[in-house]
Amino acid sequence: MTAPLTADDLPIRPELVGVTAYGAPQLDVPVRLNTNENPHPPSPAVAAAIVDYIAEEVGGLQRYPDRDAVALRTDLADYLRVATGVELTEANVWAANGSNEVLQQLLQTFGGPGRTALGFEPSYSMHALIARGTGTEFASIPRDADFSIDVAAACDAIVRVEPSVVFVCSPNNPTGTAVDLEVVSRLYEQLVATGSGVLIVDEAYAEFSKRQSSATLLPGRPRLIVTRTMSKAFAFAGARVGYFAADPAVVEAVQRVRLPYHLSAITQAAARGALAHSTELLSAVDDLKVQRDRIVDACKEMGLRVADSDANFVLFGGFADQAAVWQRLLDAGVLVRDVGLPGWLRVTAGTPSETSTFLSALSAIASEPGAVIAATNVGQEST
Ligand SMILES: *Cc1c(COP(=O)(O)O)cnc(C)c1O
Numbered sequence: 001m002t003a004p005l006t007a008d009d010l011p012i013r014p015e016l017v018g019v020t021a022y023g024a025p026q027l028d029v030p031v032r033l034n035t036n037e038n039p040h041p042p043s044p045a046v047a048a049a050i051v052d053y054i055a056e057e058v059g060g061l062q063r064y065p066d067r068d069a070v071a072l073r074t075d076l077a078d079y080l081r082v083a084t085g086v087e088l089t090e091a092n093v094w095a096a097n098g099s100n101e102v103l104q105q106l107l108q109t110f111g112g113p114g115r116t117a118l119g120f121e122p123s124y125s126m127h128a129l130i131a132r133g134t135g136t137e138f139a140s141i142p143r144d145a146d147f148s149i150d151v152a153a154a155c156d157a158i159v160r161v162e163p164s165v166v167f168v169c170s171p172n173n174p175t176g177t178a179v180d181l182e183v184v185s186r187l188y189e190q191l192v193a194t195g196s197g198v199l200i201v202d203e204a205y206a207e208f209s210k211r212q213s214s215a216t217l218l219p220g221r222p223r224l225i226v227t228r229t230m231s232k233a234f235a236f237a238g239a240r241v242g243y244f245a246a247d248p249a250v251v252e253a254v255q256r257v258r259l260p261y262h263l264s265a266i267t268q269a270a271a272r273g274a275l276a277h278s279t280e281l282l283s284a285v286d287d288l289k290v291q292r293d294r295i296v297d298a299c300k301e302m303g304l305r306v307a308d309s310d311a312n313f314v315l316f317g318g319f320a321d322q323a324a325v326w327q328r329l330l331d332a333g334v335l336v337r338d339v340g341l342p343g344w345l346r347v348t349a350g351t352p353s354e355t356s357t358f359l360s361a362l363s364a365i366a367s368e369p370g371a372v373i374a375a376t377n378v379g380q381e382s383t
Pocket residue numbers: 036097098099100101124169173202204228229230231237240241242
């Protein structure tokens with residue numbers, strides 16, 4: 001019998017050989033806390049309002065959409081201006097199908113063959129994967145034990161690697177820890193002093209953070225790019241809308257690689273409808289922060305290790321065998337994420353009742369002899 005063909009048997013690009021596709025399991029279990037979604041669906045009134053926006057477009061679908069999504073970018077700039085206090089217009093903002101596509105367009109523009117992107121790990125695994133997909137070399141240096149970025153080591157790495165792109169994720173996925181603006185501006189200065197390169201701050205979880213946005217650093221820093229998404233706080237993951245804010249020259253640069261009409265008329269309309277109701281859509285954020293803090297406190301009480309979180313998820317651990325704990329939680333109907341960090345698991349803050357189900361399942365597992373091996377807690381970066 002011949003083994004079935006796999007992608008590795010095809011003439012794929014050498015850097016794709018042996019690669020595993022991004023794959024958070026999408027399992028049908030009662031409590032899904034593994035992909036950092038906001039668990040609250042839009043209210044019927046907001047859903048109906050979004051449908052009205054979409055309905056307006058359906059009669060015109062014989063035509064291509066606005067290639068440059070100007071109306072949507074204007075609404076996003078208005079939202080960001082209110083959220084961050086930074087003077088931004090549509091010229092500063094670019095949108096695509098999720099911030100992953102935004103990141104891909106940025107790497108197509110600023111990365112590519114012969115160029116290197118630098119990250120500080122553990123961090124969002126897609127940064128490395130999108131780098132590879134765009135032929136960009138990916139280099140990383142480890143974060144400190146408390147998951148903060150050591151500025152001196154990071155500046156050394158910038159000098160050594162001469163990256164074309166530097167990724168800072170804040171609040172960082174999967175650790176939840178935020179990076180001080182002081183660190184962002186020091187890295188920016190080093191990058192500019194070293195030569196070419198752009199600094200991308202991935203702020204997918206900014207709405208859950210008590211820190212100021214790196215968008216406040218944009219004035220006077222044309223090589224700084226702040227990416228955002230509607231997938232998390234906005235409870236809009238299914239619609240696929242991400243965006244960035246930067247100098248207008250960055251927007252112009254990215255327009256050189258984007259596919260024409262990349263953002264469908266339906267997506268643009270849905271996003272505008274959602275932004276018109278941003279207050280309602282974001283109304284669950286405060287409760288999600290309460291659930292997050294509840295998880296942090298409960299994990300500490302259980303004697304687990306836990307990283308203080310500025311996001312809507314918590315990294316918890318100290319487990320002898322995190323894969324076994326992951327399976328036990330799944331057996332109890334709770335899906336969390338094994339992010340590949342030995343001893344650690346990541347859980348998304350859910351509804352109050354989902355969070356309770358998770359915490360009681362976890363407490364039963366953690367109280368078993370031998371389940372937990374270490375209990376030193378991880379603080380956040382000091383301000
Ligand atoms: C979820 C996430 C994104 C991407 O989300 P999209 O749904 O593609 O907008 C980007 N960065 C980080 C750090 C994330 O966790």
